[in-house]
Amino acid sequence: MKKLFLSLTILFVAFTARADEGMWLLKELNRENIARMQELGFTFPADQLYSEQNPSLKDAVVIFGGGCTGVVVSEEGLVFTNHHCGYGAIQQLSAVEHDYLRDGFAAASKSDELYADGLTVSFLRSMEDVTDRIAPHVPLVMSEIQRELAIDSISNELISEYESDPFTRARVIPFFSRNKYYVVLYDLFRDVRMVVAPPSSVGKFGGDTDNWMWPRHTGDFSVFRVYAGKDNQPANYSADNVPYQPKYVVPVSLAGATEGDYAMTVGYPGSTQRYLSSWGIRQRMESENKPRIEVRGAKQEIWWDAMTANDTIRIKYASKYAGSSNYWKNSMGMNEALTRLGVLPEKEALESRLAEWIKNNPAQGNKYEGTLATLKEAYTASDELARNTTYFLETFNNGIELIRFANTILRFDSDGTEEDKQAFINDRLVES
Known part of the structure; x- marks a missing residue:
């Protein structure tokens, strides 16, 4: 849950090696934030950062899989993400006869792209403040267990209310130490195919030794494509699906960067514990x-x-x-x-x-x-x-793999045919 929101991390790099930094929800950026950003070199149109009515940058920054960040870079649904984010799909598609983990993979044409069963890409649709529907029902006099149960119950009601179809994902997410709650809606695309994966000698260069270290020289990237139905809407996998035509595309620059340039990151970060006692x-x-x-x-x-x-x-x-x-x-x-x-x-x-x-x-x-x-x-x-x-x-x-499998069964959606459910269970057994 902690990763399922869109935030803006801004890092201002100067010759003095000093950085002013912060993290904000795109939806809550105010005039003062924008003005300060512009003072420091921000030239992107502010109204194109986040909009629920018009195409904006939020429509190109996606949740890849369970919580990684990806970015849409082409009019035909290409998504760049990290190698370690695509690693599960690369592993799932590999075998001794075609070891994409060791040798890498590159599709020469769209017909060569490989469907990654179970992999999803989620596009943020909207965020709605629902604090008034939760806070009054969780007074401070409640015990922590009572509060958790009450919040879970209300959240489940809200999710049921907002999830109108199998391709809409709703999440109730707390912010600011549970002083504010949002219902966040995503468009869920289930047909995602692998396009490029470097060999692990590049994508995991340095292995555990270099992981979490800086500087680092890993080619930590992979490329996937999102497919949709012929109406450009999310759909289950089908050979008849077509590349998704996104609302917004982030161009790839070959110009590089110079010291002192304004830089910012938009994505789905983890959480920070910097304020711990x-x-x-x-x-x-x-x-x-x-x-x-x-x-x-x-x-x-x-x-x-x-x-x-x-x-x-x-x-x-x-x-x-x-x-x-x-x-x-x-x-x-x-x-x-x-x-x-x-x-x-x-x-x-x-x-x-x-x-x-x-x-x-x-x-x-x-x-x-x-x-x-x-x-x-x-x-x-x-x-x-x-x-x-x-x-x-x-x-x-x-x-214990069996425990994780049992938890998957408990979380399994009741929708779908019996054949769908059995196929899902069989796939999870194979993974385990």
């Missing part, structure tokens, strides 16, 4: 990252031994291994960087200054009295639970 950071390092590193390291060692001994196993487990190793490396790098950069002492110093300010400014600080002590108490009390939860998720929930 010192106790939250310590819990993340000790009770989440360390168990994750331990369990995934042991699991990956077993996988790797089997993968290097058998090409069939290597291909079948390539995507699983890559998915596991991604945040295994992230967790190791995070702990190393937080220690090397002295983030914990910095946070503790900041909290000391905040405590002093609260003490010396009772008129303004009274409402924050006890906040730091409450945070410390809550994190300290939950450390063991957080550690045990991480072990459970990494070993049982995310470790």
